[in-house]
Amino acid sequence: MPDKILQFTAIIQILKKNIFLIFLTTIITTLIGCSYLFFLATPQYSSQTQVIAKVEAGDNNAALAGQVQANSQMSTTIAQVMTSQSVLQEVIKNLGLNKTVSELKAEMTPTTTSSSQVVTLTVKDTNPYIAARIANETATVFTKKASKLLNVSNIGILAVAYPNTTPMSPNKKKGIAISVIAGLVIGFLISFVKTLFNTKVTDESDLEFLGISQLGSISKL
Template structure:
């Protein structure tokens, strides 16, 4: 194959090995579906929200300076929530057969910019366990932050509830199958181009003109062997043979 190919030549290469591209695509997408549905363990997600805000009486007005202070404290709270001080109590409270490091990896703490709401997200292979960890973490943090920082400005905004027919957040079979089709197409096209590049044989007159840059002035065709006749049934030949036999015999 030449160093550079035209769009037409590329199309011809892909058309010639179209079966290979389809075969690889089917194999990869099927493997992706099998892994997604039968091998990977479903993972469920639970979320709990905390509100960082000092309780106010009816006579008090909201102070913008205090709100800004609460927002700045959230970064500190995000770290404390995943600290061993909190997670050890969560582990003991739920009697989990997990390490603190395992819990840390399961929990994600986030907050929107300039927001006083902290969101605790937990992922686990059990929807019930994920729900318990999320709610227990929020509860323990609300209780312990008073002792740790001597500040009582955290309240639980929403708890997660267990839904019977909750769908797992991963794996996502349809997305995985779509990625499998895309990867299969890329692999198929790449392998087709590689095979064409490594193929140095000349198959047609066009290949000779393209590679040698010489015109083709003649072609030797492949002549098949013609079988010899076994029986001669022409009457004139048979008659001459008979006449010659009679002459020689006389």
């Protein structure tokens, strides 16, 4: 127990001696992080639309349950077809986008749930209004092509996309916090490395850190 207390005391002494260095590295990394977040990073916005595989009413519960299960399984196929080359090429043409199919596809994320017939398409872009237009146009083109591509006609748009002017990234609060923590860690590491390679003894705390007993002291004249 005394050894642990001694080690803890030594660490505190190192931090005290290098407090300015730790403070400086924290300020520098925070300034770098803030410069990137506020001036260099391009904000990304997202917009969502939803497509549903509608259930046609049946005369008995068994038929209805079977239709629900079939449509739920179909949602996975819908998610894949929505971002297919056939659909995206027409979206690019209709909106006059200066993007390739692969670039546009990379900005899209279709999601499904096992218990739902709804497919949610999330589109991200540097412009919130363009993100919404792309999402809505993709849903429109897909529903028109659905009967031919999937041989079904019971697919419709459940929710249209609206511009979301709050950026999804970068997360400035999180980025600043990471910058501060990084600065503290770097400062601590530099302090410990500096102390380990510094064999010069300046006071009694250095002897404690090195585990050396003090034999005596010389008084100043």
